[in-house]
Structure formats: structure tokens, C-alpha cells
Amino acid sequence: MSVSSEARIPDAPAIQRLPLLQLILVGLQHVLLMYGGAMATLSALSLNLLFNILGGAERAANNECHAHQH
Template identity: 90%
Template sequence: MSELSEARIPDAPAIQRLPLFQLVLVGLQHVLLMYGGAIAVPLIIGQAAGLSREEIAFLINADLLVAGIATIVQSLGIGPLGIRMPVMMGASFAAVGSMVAMAG
């Protein structure tokens, strides 16, 4: 009975902290995946709307800024906001078709 009371249940994999090297690799992977998804939507919509290169660059910058802020809020959590998990927040492809149709 004493062996059972001393046995410790290990933390779930989602709760365990990764070593620094793995954290850096996961962070780099997260940034690379986020960047590709975050710039595609403004590029498609900007091209369909006939915007200039400067205006498309502004759309991309605004999208990256807002996606970064939303990702930080979701990952770290601010009070009751955020799920405290490493998720990417950004523009959705769900509305791209209707936006392109309206712009065209």
C-alpha cells in the first residue's frame, strides 16, 4: 500500500515543459506556418481588388500585426481571454471566395 501512495502520476504531455532546444524548433515551425497562411489571404484579396503593391503590403502588415497580437493573447492568456495553447490566429480562407467576388 505504501508503494501506491508514493507513486506519482506523471504530467500529461500537454502540461510538460519542453527543453529549450525543442521549444525553439517548435517556435520556428509555428512562425513559418503562420507566416505562409497569414500573407496568402491579403495577397489574394489585394490582387482581386486591383490594389497597388503599397496597399497590398499595408494589408499584409496589418494582417501580420493583428494575427501576432491575437496569437499572443490566445497562447499566453490575458485574464479570461485565451485558451493558453500554441495556436495560430489569423485571416480565414472561408470568406476569400465571397470577398474576391465582391471585389471583382
């Protein structure tokens, strides 16, 4: 009997494992981007809340109304 020597089909790039250094760097990048997105969201929400507490939305609406009356 002859042993068949079939060529192995390489794994798709998404299935291949990255070298350890690249794996660590991609993981760190992921964590930093998630943290940055969370901080941007919290900053935007707190600025919006602060703006509304100080009455900025009402003042801005009143200034628009007065600007159109002239």
C-alpha cells in the same frame, strides 16, 4: 510512523515542458506558419482587388452571358 511512498503520477504530455531546442523549433514553426497564412491572405485579397479594378469580374460575367446565347 511509516513514510508512505506513493508513486508520482506523471504529468500529461500537454503539461510537460519541451527541451529547449524542440521548444525553439516549435516556436519558429508557429511563427513561419502564421506569417505564411497572413501572406497568402494578403495575396488573395490583393489579386481579387486587382481583378476587380481591371474590370475582370464584369468581363467574366459578360463572357458567360454571351457563351449561353449561342
